[in-house]
Amino acid sequence: MSTPNNVARLPGFRDFVPEDLALRDRLFDAWRRISRRYGFLEYDGPPLEPLDLYTRKSGEEIVGQLYSFTDKGDREVALRPEMTPSLARILGERSRSMPKPIRWFSVPQLFRYERQQRGRLREHFQWNVDLLGEAGVAADAEVLAVALDGLREVGLRSEDVRARVSDRRLLAALLRSLGVPEERLEAAYGVVDKMEREPADRILESLTDPEGVGLDRGAARRVVELFEVPTLDGIEASFGEREEVARSLEEIRTFMSILAELGFGDFVEFDLTIVRGLAYYTGIVFEVFDRRGEFRAICGGGRYDDLLERVGGEPLSAVGFGMGDVVLGELLKERELTPEYRREVDFFIVSIGEQQLPLARRIARVQRENGRSVVYPLRKQSVRKQFSAAAAEGAREVLVLGPEEVGEGIAVLRDMRSGDERKVELEHLLEVPEPEAKDALPERMRS
Amino acid sequence: MSTPNNVARLPGFRDFVPEDLALRDRLFDAWRRISRRYGFLEYDGPPLEPLDLYTRKSGEEIVGQLYSFTDKGDREVALRPEMTPSLARILGERSRSMPKPIRWFSVPQLFRYERQQRGRLREHFQWNVDLLGEAGVAADAEVLAVALDGLREVGLRSEDVRARVSDRRLLAALLRSLGVPEERLEAAYGVVDKMEREPADRILESLTDPEGVGLDRGAARRVVELFEVPTLDGIEASFGEREEVARSLEEIRTFMSILAELGFGDFVEFDLTIVRGLAYYTGIVFEVFDRRGEFRAICGGGRYDDLLERVGGEPLSAVGFGMGDVVLGELLKERELTPEYRREVDFFIVSIGEQQLPLARRIARVQRENGRSVVYPLRKQSVRKQFSAAAAEGAREVLVLGPEEVGEGIAVLRDMRSGDERKVELEHLLEVPEPEAKDALPERMRS
Numbered sequence: 101m102s103t104p105n106n107v108a109r110l111p112g113f114r115d116f117v118p119e120d121l122a123l124r125d126r127l128f129d130a131w132r133r134i135s136r137r138y139g140f141l142e143y144d145g146p147p148l149e150p151l152d153l154y155t156r157k158s159g160e161e162i163v164g165q166l167y168s169f170t171d172k173g174d175r176e177v178a179l180r181p182e183m184t185p186s187l188a189r190i191l192g193e194r195s196r197s198m199p200k201p202i203r204w205f206s207v208p209q210l211f212r213y214e215r216q217q218r219g220r221l222r223e224h225f226q227w228n229v230d231l232l233g234e235a236g237v238a239a240d241a242e243v244l245a246v247a248l249d250g251l252r253e254v255g256l257r258s259e260d261v262r263a264r265v266s267d268r269r270l271l272a273a274l275l276r277s278l279g280v281p282e283e284r285l286e287a288a289y290g291v292v293d294k295m296e297r298e299p300a301d302r303i304l305e306s307l308t309d310p311e312g313v314g315l316d317r318g319a320a321r322r323v324v325e326l327f328e329v330p331t332l333d334g335i336e337a338s339f340g341e342r343e344e345v346a347r348s349l350e351e352i353r354t355f356m357s358i359l360a361e362l363g364f365g366d367f368v369e370f371d372l373t374i375v376r377g378l379a380y381y382t383g384i385v386f387e388v389f390d391r392r393g394e395f396r397a398i399c400g401g402g403r404y405d406d407l408l409e410r411v412g413g414e415p416l417s418a419v420g421f422g423m424g425d426v427v428l429g430e431l432l433k434e435r436e437l438t439p440e441y442r443r444e445v446d447f448f449i450v451s452i453g454e455q456q457l458p459l460a461r462r463i464a465r466v467q468r469e470n471g472r473s474v475v476y477p478l479r480k481q482s483v484r485k486q487f488s489a490a491a492a493e494g495a496r497e498v499l500v501l502g503p504e505e506v507g508e509g510i511a512v513l514r515d516m517r518s519g520d521e522r523k524v525e526l527e528h529l530l531e532v533p534e535p536e537a538k539d540a541l542p543e544r545m546r547s
Numbered sequence: 548m549s550t551p552n553n554v555a556r557l558p559g560f561r562d563f564v565p566e567d568l569a570l571r572d573r574l575f576d577a578w579r580r581i582s583r584r585y586g587f588l589e590y591d592g593p594p595l596e597p598l599d600l601y602t603r604k605s606g607e608e609i610v611g612q613l614y615s616f617t618d619k620g621d622r623e624v625a626l627r628p629e630m631t632p633s634l635a636r637i638l639g640e641r642s643r644s645m646p647k648p649i650r651w652f653s654v655p656q657l658f659r660y661e662r663q664q665r666g667r668l669r670e671h672f673q674w675n676v677d678l679l680g681e682a683g684v685a686a687d688a689e690v691l692a693v694a695l696d697g698l699r700e701v702g703l704r705s706e707d708v709r710a711r712v713s714d715r716r717l718l719a720a721l722l723r724s725l726g727v728p729e730e731r732l733e734a735a736y737g738v739v740d741k742m743e744r745e746p747a748d749r750i751l752e753s754l755t756d757p758e759g760v761g762l763d764r765g766a767a768r769r770v771v772e773l774f775e776v777p778t779l780d781g782i783e784a785s786f787g788e789r790e791e792v793a794r795s796l797e798e799i800r801t802f803m804s805i806l807a808e809l810g811f812g813d814f815v816e817f818d819l820t821i822v823r824g825l826a827y828y829t830g831i832v833f834e835v836f837d838r839r840g841e842f843r844a845i846c847g848g849g850r851y852d853d854l855l856e857r858v859g860g861e862p863l864s865a866v867g868f869g870m871g872d873v874v875l876g877e878l879l880k881e882r883e884l885t886p887e888y889r890r891e892v893d894f895f896i897v898s899i900g901e902q903q904l905p906l907a908r909r910i911a912r913v914q915r916e917n918g919r920s921v922v923y924p925l926r927k928q929s930v931r932k933q934f935s936a937a938a939a940e941g942a943r944e945v946l947v948l949g950p951e952e953v954g955e956g957i958a959v960l961r962d963m964r965s966g967d968e969r970k971v972e973l974e975h976l977l978e979v980p981e982p983e984a985k986d987a988l989p990e991r992m993r994s
Contacts, residue, residue: 106636106639106640106858106859106860107596107597107599107600107603107632107636107858107859108597109592109593109596109597109636110593110595110596110597110622110624113593113595114593115590115591115592115593115633115637116590116591116592117590117637117641118588118589118590118651121589121590121591124591125589136920137915137918137919137920137921138915138920138921138922139892139920139921139922139940141565141890142565142568142572143562143563143564143565143568144562144563144568144571145556145562145563146556146557146560146561146562146670147594147656147670148557148560148626148658149554149556149557150554150555150556150557152554153554156554167618167619168619169616169617169618169619170616171614171616171660172614172615172616172660173660175557177557179595185554186562189553189554189556190562190564192553193553194564199936199939201925203922204565209594211595213618213619213620223593223594231925234925234926236925236926238904238925238926239925242925249915357905358908361905361908361909361912362908362911362912363912363916411553411554412553412554413553443588445586457685458804458808461805461808461809462808464809465808465809465810468584468585468696469810471584472584473583473584473585473586474584474585474586475585475586475650478648478678478681478683478685478686478689479681479683479685489646492646493586
C-alpha cells in the first residue's frame, strides 16, 4: 500500500472512503435514533484526556493498553480508551444540579495501544449509553433494552444474538459461601471469566493456586460444580437460603421479566460465567454475542455504582454499556445485513454546447435552493462524456440543455432508470422559490 | 472547576453536554446537507497520522504547532492539524482508478499545540470540502459556492459575511513585475499577508529588509502603491499588458461571474491582500470574514495543484476549503442565530400505582416500535414527581395510567402544551404495528 514516496497510514487505523462510510453511517444513525427513542441525550468529550483519569479507577488491564504519551507541556495524557471515565468527569462537575435519572449517550472514537496483531485495530467507534441516578434494576433492564433495540434496528433478531447476563453481587455471594475469602474475589472473577475457554483441570489449578484464589481442592471442586448447571432454579435450590443470594436471584428475575415486557425476552439468558473485565462493575453485568459464537462480544455493560464518586463526583448509581463498530460490522457483513452503497444525486445537467453552461449554473442554483442535489459539468465536454459522468454520479434524472430547445424556452428531462424523456419549461426550472413554498417544480420532477 | 479530588479536562479541549451539541449538530447537519446538494461524498481518516505526512509538504507554520509525540512503537506521530494531507494520502492510493472530478467532503476534529492563550482552543471541528481532477476556474467557483451556501444555510446573508478572493499567480506576476526575485516571493507573500494589520512604514521596512524581501526603496514603494487601489480594473490599467497578469485577471473575472450565476455575487470581493498562510496553494485563494471585521476568518481555502503528487499520489489538480466550528459558532452567537436547545420526547407514561408499571412498559415497547420516543418511571413515584419528570424530559404528551381507567380498558392522554385531556383505548396503544403500517395510533396521537 505504501511506496517509498508514500506516507503510509499508521498500523491499526482505518480510512473511511465513501463506500466505507455507508456502514458507519448506518450504525451511527441507528444508534442515535434508538437512543432518542428511549429519551437519551447525546454528549461528547475530548479524545485526549489526562492519564490520571484512567489510572484513578485502576482497571489495570486497560491501563496497560493505553495509547498514552507525554505532551509538549509535560502532561501525561492518553487517547481515550473508553468513554465512561470522561462521562464521570463531565458529570462530576454538574450532576448535582441535574434532575435524575440522567439518560446520556455518546458515539466516541476510542483508542488503545497493544502489540499489533493481525487485523486487530487500535481504534474503533463505540456507542455508549448510560443511565445515572437510579439504583433499581428497572434501570439495568432499560439500558440493556436500548442495546438490544439498537441491534434489532440494524436487522439482527433473537435468532442472531443473545445477551448473557449475570450479577457480580450474586457471584460474590456464591463464591463467598463456597469459601473464597473477600480479598481473593477479584482473582476468582478472573478464573470464572476463563471458564468457557479453558479445560476443567486448568481451572481447578487456578482455583487452588496459592498465588491465585488459594482454595483447597474440595472448595475448588465445589466452585467448578457450581458452573455445571448454573440456572437460576439450580442456584436457588442449592444456595437460596442465604439472604444475599435470594435477594440477588429476585433482582435478576425482575430484570428478566422487565426485559420480556419491553419485548426482549427472547434475547436474554442468565449466564453466571459473565463477569466483564473492568474492575468497576458492582452489580448486573451483561455481554451480547452472536448465537453461533463466531465473533467476540458485540456489546458489554453493567452497573457501576461507585465510579463517579471515585473520580471526584457526586455518589451516583449508574448503569451503562458500550457497543463497538468493528465486531458488529463483521457480524452484519457475515449475515449480509450491510447497506448497499449507492451514489445518488437528483439531477445532472447536460449542456450540449458551452453556451448553455451559464444557464446550467442558474438552474443548478435554483434547484439547490429548492433542496435538490445537482451536478453540472465544470468544463466543456462531449455529450457522451456528460452522460457517463451523470451515470457515475448516480443521477436520478438528467436535464439536457440543447441550443434549439433552449431557444424555444424548454429543456429535456430524462429519467435515468426508465429512460423516459419529457419536456419541461425553463421558466419553471428557474422559478426562485418563495421561502414558504419550496416546491416550485412541476409534480413530475419531484423526487 | 477542578478540586483536589477531581481530574480536570486538558486545557484547550471542550466537553459537549447536550446543550452544547445543539449548535454542533446544527453546523454538522447544515454542512452535510449542503455538501450533498452539490454532489460531494463524505469520507473520514484517522485522527492520528505519521508526522512525516505534515513535514513532507513543509507548511512550516503548521509544523511548529503540531500536537505531535513519539508513540510506544517509537513512531513520530501527530494528531491531525488539518485534513488535506490525509485526503492526499487516501487518494494517493486509489485516485487513479476513480472517475474525475472527485468531490469529497469531511467533518474531522483537528488539533494543534501552541502556547496556551486565553480562550484559544487546541481542537476544533472543521468542514473540509475538496474538488479534485478539474483544473479550470469553474471548480474554484463551485467550491467557494459550497462554503457560502453552508453559511447561508445557518442563517448568514451577504450583509453578514463576505469572501475575499485573490490569486497567487496574479500576485506573483505583479510582484515579479515590480522586481521581486522568484526566491523572495514567499517572503513577499508574508509581508502582503500583514498589510491589513501593520502600518505602512513597517511594511516598507519589511520589503526593503535584505534578510526579508530585499527590495530597493523605489520598488518597495511601488509594491505598497499597488495595494492602495487594488481593484481588478486598476490592476488591468497598470499591468494588463503583461500576459500572465491579463490571463489571471480574466480567470478571476470568470470566477466572479460564475459565482454570480450560482447566486453568490453579493458575497464575493476581489482582495489582493489575501494570500493564505499555507505554503501549498498555487492559484485562487479565498477567506471568508464577517463584514464587521469582529472575528478571525470563518473559512479559508484555494487551489493546491501540486500537493497530491508531493505526498506520493497521482498529479491531480485540486481546490478546497476548511471551515471551523469555533469562529463560526462565535459569529452565530453574536448574531443570535444559534438554535434554541429543547429537550423533547413524544410520551411520558405516568403510572398512578406500581401495578401499572408493567403495562407502562408494554405500551412503551409498542410505541417505540412505532418510532416514538417514550419515557416511563423506573420506580414507584408520586404522580406529582412523575409529572415534573415529564416536564423535565420535555414530554409533548403524558399518558396517565390509573387503576380505574385501566380496569375499563382506557388511559388518559394529556397534551402538555394545551393541557387538553382525552381518553384513549389501551387496545390501540398496544397494537403491535404491521411492518408496513407503522402508524397504529389514532390520528390525534401522531406528532
